[in-house]
Amino acid sequence: MAIYAPGQNYALPVPVLAPEDELYYSPTNFRTGPSITEDVPSPMTYSQRLENIGHLLRTQPKQYPAEFPDASIVPWSGGDPDTDPEAWIFQLQPEDIAEIDAALKGFSGPKIKALWDDAVNHDGILILRGLDPKRYSLHQNIVLYVGITSYVSVHRAAQTITNDLLVHLRDSGIITGESQYRREQFSGSAQPFHTDFAPIMAMYVVETPLQGGRCMWASGLRVYQELVASRPEVIEVLESVDDHGNPLEAITPRPVLYWDDGHPFFFFSRRQLTGTPLQARPQSIPQLTDLQADALDAVQFAALKHCIRHVPVRGEIQVIDNLAILHSREQFVNGQGRDRHLIRLWLKNEQLAHKTLHVELQKVFNDVFRPDRLKESIWELRGYNSWETLVDESGHSNT
Numbered sequence: 001m002a003i004y005a006p007g008q009n010y011a012l013p014v015p016v017l018a019p020e021d022e023l024y025y026s027p028t029n030f031r032t033g034p035s036i037t038e039d040v041p042s043p044m045t046y047s048q049r050l051e052n053i054g055h056l057l058r059t060q061p062k063q064y065p066a067e068f069p070d071a072s073i074v075p076w077s078g079g080d081p082d083t084d085p086e087a088w089i090f091q092l093q094p095e096d097i098a099e100i101d102a103a104l105k106g107f108s109g110p111k112i113k114a115l116w117d118d119a120v121n122h123d124g125i126l127i128l129r130g131l132d133p134k135r136y137s138l139h140q141n142i143v144l145y146v147g148i149t150s151y152v153s154v155h156r157a158a159q160t161i162t163n164d165l166l167v168h169l170r171d172s173g174i175i176t177g178e179s180q181y182r183r184e185q186f187s188g189s190a191q192p193f194h195t196d197f198a199p200i201m202a203m204y205v206v207e208t209p210l211q212g213g214r215c216m217w218a219s220g221l222r223v224y225q226e227l228v229a230s231r232p233e234v235i236e237v238l239e240s241v242d243d244h245g246n247p248l249e250a251i252t253p254r255p256v257l258y259w260d261d262g263h264p265f266f267f268f269s270r271r272q273l274t275g276t277p278l279q280a281r282p283q284s285i286p287q288l289t290d291l292q293a294d295a296l297d298a299v300q301f302a303a304l305k306h307c308i309r310h311v312p313v314r315g316e317i318q319v320i321d322n323l324a325i326l327h328s329r330e331q332f333v334n335g336q337g338r339d340r341h342l343i344r345l346w347l348k349n350e351q352l353a354h355k356t357l358h359v360e361l362q363k364v365f366n367d368v369f370r371p372d373r374l375k376e377s378i379w380e381l382r383g384y385n386s387w388e389t390l391v392d393e394s395g396h397s398n399t
C-alpha cells in the first residue's frame with residue numbers, strides 16, 4: 001500500500017480492473033446517494049437532510065405561479081374550513097340499490113357518469129356509498145363494482161406482471177407467509193403519498209379493518225401551492241429529469257411534476273424511486289441525489305399537511321382522479337372478522353381526463369392499456385392475487 005504525505009506529488013496508480021470488476025466499479029455504482037430507505041419518511045430524517053444540504057439549495061429559486069388558469073379545479077386542503085369531504089359522497093338511495101340489484105341483469109348509470117364528470121372538474125374525488133357487500137357473494141360484488149364503474153370508464157388497465165384487471169389490496173400474509181419480499185401494499189403497513197399508474201383509480205371497500213387504515217388524499221394543486229410558498233427551490237428538481245440513466249436498463253427517466261395547460265400535477269411512485277428496506281432500488285439505476293431525496297420528502301410533508309384522512313366505509317366505491325390527487329394510507333390491524341379488503345381498478349376516460357400528457361407519461365399509460373396485455377388479462381375472483389403479484393423475489397419494488 002502506498003503512503004501519501006501532504007505536499008508531495010505522487011503519480012496515483014491507475015488500477016487495472018479485471019473484466020468482472022468493471023461492472024461492479026461502474027460510475028453508476030459510485031453514486032451511492034443519500035440514505036432514503038424509509039418507505040414513509042420520518043420528519044426527523046427530512047429535517048436532518050435539509051440541514052445537511054442547505055448549502056446546495058438555490059437561494060433565489062425560479063418563480064412559479066401559485067394560481068391556475070381554470071379556477072373551477074380546486075386546490076383544496078384538509079385544513080380549510082371550506083373543504084367539505086361530505087360533498088364528495090353520493091349516497092345511493094333505495095331505488096338506486098334496487099336498480100343495482102337488478103344490475104345483475106342490466107344497470108343504467110347515467111347518474112354516476114354525471115357525478116364523475118362533475119368530480120373530475122372540481123375536487124377529483126367521488127365516493128358512492130350505500131352498497132352492502134355482505135348481501136352479495138364476492139363474485140357478485142365484483143360484477144356490481146365493475147358494472148357501476150363502467151359508467152366512469154370501460155377501459156380497464158392490466159395492473160400487474162400477470163395482467164390482473166383486479167387487484168385485491170389486503171394483508172395477504174395468509175398466502176405469502178412471512179416472505180420477506182411481500183410487497184408492502186399487501187401487508188398492513190402504512191404507505192407514503194404517491195400516484196398510481198393510470199389516469200383514474202377506483203377502489204371498492206369490501207371490508208374495513210379493526211383499527212387504522214384510513215385513506216389519505218391530498219390535492220396535487222394544493223401540494224404544489226404549499227411548495228411554492230414554503231419550499232420553492234424543490235419544484236425545479238421535481239419537474240426536471242435526471243438523465244444519468246444507464247442506457248442498458250429498460251428504465252426511462254421522467255419528472256415527478258408535470259404541467260397540463262398551466263395546471264401542475266404529480267405522477268410518481270415514491271417506493272420505486274427510493275426503494276425500501278425490503279425492496280432495494282436496483283444498483284444499476286442511478287441513486288437519488290440528496291436534492292432529489294429532499295424534494296420527494298418535501299412533497300410527502302406538504303401532502304401530509306393538506307390531506308384529508310378518510311375513514312373508508314364498507315361498501316363504498318371511491319373514484320379518484322389520479323392526476324389530481326396524491327394518495328396514501330395509514331397502517332392497519334385486522335381482527336375479529338374484520339379483514340381490510342379493497343379491490344382496485346385502473347381506468348382511463350379520454351373524454352374527461354387530462355388531455356395534454358407528457359410523452360413519457362403517455363408511454364406509461366400506453367403500457368398498462370397495451371392491447372396484447374389486455375388480451376392476456378385475467379379477472380382474479382378468488383379474493384387474493386397470485387404469488388407473482390404479492391411477492392417480488394427479485395427484491396425490486398413494484399407499484
Ligand SMILES: [Fe+2]
Pocket residue numbers: 194195196327
Ligand atoms: Fe396507490
